[in-house]
Amino acid sequence: HKQLKVFPKSFLWGSASAAYQVEGAWDTDGKGPSVWDNFVRIPGKTFAGTNGDIAVDHYHQYPQDVALMSELGLSAYRFSVAWSRIYPLGNGEINQAGLDFYDRLINELVEKGIEPIVTLYHWDIPQALQDQYGGWESRQIVDDFVRYAKTLFVHFSDRVKYWVTMNEQNVFISHGYKTAMHPPGVRDEKRMYQANHHANLANAAAIVAFRSLGCPGKIGPSFAYGPNYSIDANPENVLAAENAEAFDAHFWMDVYARGEYPPQVWQWLVDNHLAPDVYPEDAILLKQGIPDFMGVNYYRTMTNAYNPLDGVGIEQMNTTGKKGTAQESGLPGVYKHVRNPHLQRTNWDWDIDATGLRIGLRRIASRYQLPVMVTENGLGEYDTLTDDLQINDDYRIDYLNEHALAVQQAISDGVEVLGYCTWSFTDLLSWLNGYQKRYGFVYVDRDENSAKSLTRYKKKSFYWYQEVIRSHGATL
Numbered sequence: 001h002k003q004l005k006v007f008p009k010s011f012l013w014g015s016a017s018a019a020y021q022v023e024g025a026w027d028t029d030g031k032g033p034s035v036w037d038n039f040v041r042i043p044g045k046t047f048a049g050t051n052g053d054i055a056v057d058h059y060h061q062y063p064q065d066v067a068l069m070s071e072l073g074l075s076a077y078r079f080s081v082a083w084s085r086i087y088p089l090g091n092g093e094i095n096q097a098g099l100d101f102y103d104r105l106i107n108e109l110v111e112k113g114i115e116p117i118v119t120l121y122h123w124d125i126p127q128a129l130q131d132q133y134g135g136w137e138s139r140q141i142v143d144d145f146v147r148y149a150k151t152l153f154v155h156f157s158d159r160v161k162y163w164v165t166m167n168e169q170n171v172f173i174s175h176g177y178k179t180a181m182h183p184p185g186v187r188d189e190k191r192m193y194q195a196n197h198h199a200n201l202a203n204a205a206a207i208v209a210f211r212s213l214g215c216p217g218k219i220g221p222s223f224a225y226g227p228n229y230s231i232d233a234n235p236e237n238v239l240a241a242e243n244a245e246a247f248d249a250h251f252w253m254d255v256y257a258r259g260e261y262p263p264q265v266w267q268w269l270v271d272n273h274l275a276p277d278v279y280p281e282d283a284i285l286l287k288q289g290i291p292d293f294m295g296v297n298y299y300r301t302m303t304n305a306y307n308p309l310d311g312v313g314i315e316q317m318n319t320t321g322k323k324g325t326a327q328e329s330g331l332p333g334v335y336k337h338v339r340n341p342h343l344q345r346t347n348w349d350w351d352i353d354a355t356g357l358r359i360g361l362r363r364i365a366s367r368y369q370l371p372v373m374v375t376e377n378g379l380g381e382y383d384t385l386t387d388d389l390q391i392n393d394d395y396r397i398d399y400l401n402e403h404a405l406a407v408q409q410a411i412s413d414g415v416e417v418l419g420y421c422t423w424s425f426t427d428l429l430s431w432l433n434g435y436q437k438r439y440g441f442v443y444v445d446r447d448e449n450s451a452k453s454l455t456r457y458k459k460k461s462f463y464w465y466q467e468v469i470r471s472h473g474a475t476l
């Protein structure tokens with residue numbers, strides 16, 4: 001075991017959430033509907049038909065939630081702003097009551113010494129923009145996103161120093177336009193790559209706007225990174241793993257960090273008549289919008305093997321919560337994801353791999369020379385509230401302890417890591433998996449069928465993280 005460096009003094013010990021998954025109050029105080037408010041009402045789209053109408057009622061219970069964050073000792077809290085609370089129609093009149101809610105939340109955090117990390121966009125585009133021009137499929141989204149982003153920068157940047165532009169563009173674009181598991185529920189790769197290009201432009205334009213306003217602080221996207229392995233040393237499989245890394249990671253992160261699409265993937269897009277329309281000025285904007293850090297949401301690694309041209313296609317996630325029900329998936333002729341025999345899996349078939357986080361952080365640091373921030377990491381599992389109101393989530397403690405240690409190892413390897421945010425602080429709605437797949441340090445008494453009491457209970461992991469933060473990582 002090599003000697004580990006101590007966590008830097010400024011290291012942020014955080015936890016994260018997203019508006020739709022915690023807030024509830026879906027039509028309160030002038031909020032407009034988002035695409036998720038409507039999508040969840042289509043029968044069969046979410047587990048047991050769950051929605052975020054009430055979620056865990058953070059909109060009303062935030063004072064209690066922030067008090068719990070303070071009791072735990074969090075130094076940062078990452079949350080997202082619901083665009084349609086600020087602009088109910090996406091680009092029309094501003095809704096003061098929406099700004100007021102986030103003012104109250106941010107003031108409460110700042111008062112308790114908790115650094116707010118604000119995500120501009122965590123998947124909940126205003127329905128009005130989807131109806132008006134097809135949301136991300138139109139270039140018009142870039143201007144509207146920038147107007148919304150500027151409103152937040154101007155209003156909050158006296159108190160907010162860390163901004164995340166976009167959460168997991170790779171996930172919302174792929175599930176929105178390829179697997180159709182997220183809104184708008186389309187299966188059309190040509191449209192997917194065009195929408196993705198607009199998201200790239202919106203990301204870069206928001207970063208440029210942030211700097212042109214002279215806002216203090218740091219800004220960057222959060223990418224869902226599942227580092228790719230080869231199943232073995234067979235060169236065909238190694239090539240497949242490199243393909244997976246190019247298609248599923250470099251295709252997004254190269255654009256963020258270098259302002260360029262990776263040539264190998266671009267060639268594939270051209271060959272398959274899938275390349276998006278790119279204007280000459282786009283290249284300039286993408287080069288200007290290089291972030292201050294790369295946000296990384298890390299849950300698992302992916303293991304790859306050769307996939308013939310007539311091989312397996314698109315991903316269908318295990319949303320059943322029954323281990324072993326995940327199907328093989330891939331991109332024909334490019335790669336195929338296979339089971340890694342060396343790793344344990346969660347009940348939702350996600351490989352558990354702390355070393356993968358160390359590998360991923362190192363890859364990002366050496367390819368992009370950017371600091372990284374772990375903006376999400378956590379374990380979704382069933383939890384049980386015992387008769388004496390305890391939640392003994394030792395499995396979550398084990399997972400988080402190993403992963404936080406992997407962060408410390410990456411720091412010791414020379415990677416600059418700004419902070420570590422667990423997913424999540426309270427239990428919350430898993431988009432497709434309902435309320436039974438829990439991630440929090442704080443258990444919330446509700447289930448698929450009913451919002452129940454919404455009472456908060458501290459899990460065993462709450463006390464574990466409290467010690468980690470109190471010792472600045474020495475108890476890991």
Ligand code: BG6
Nearest residue numbers: 018167168171224380430431437
């Ligand atoms: C990330 C998202 O993809 O993973 C979160 O940013 C999400 O919003 C989390 O909840 C866990 O995913 P899931 O599918 O288990 O809820």
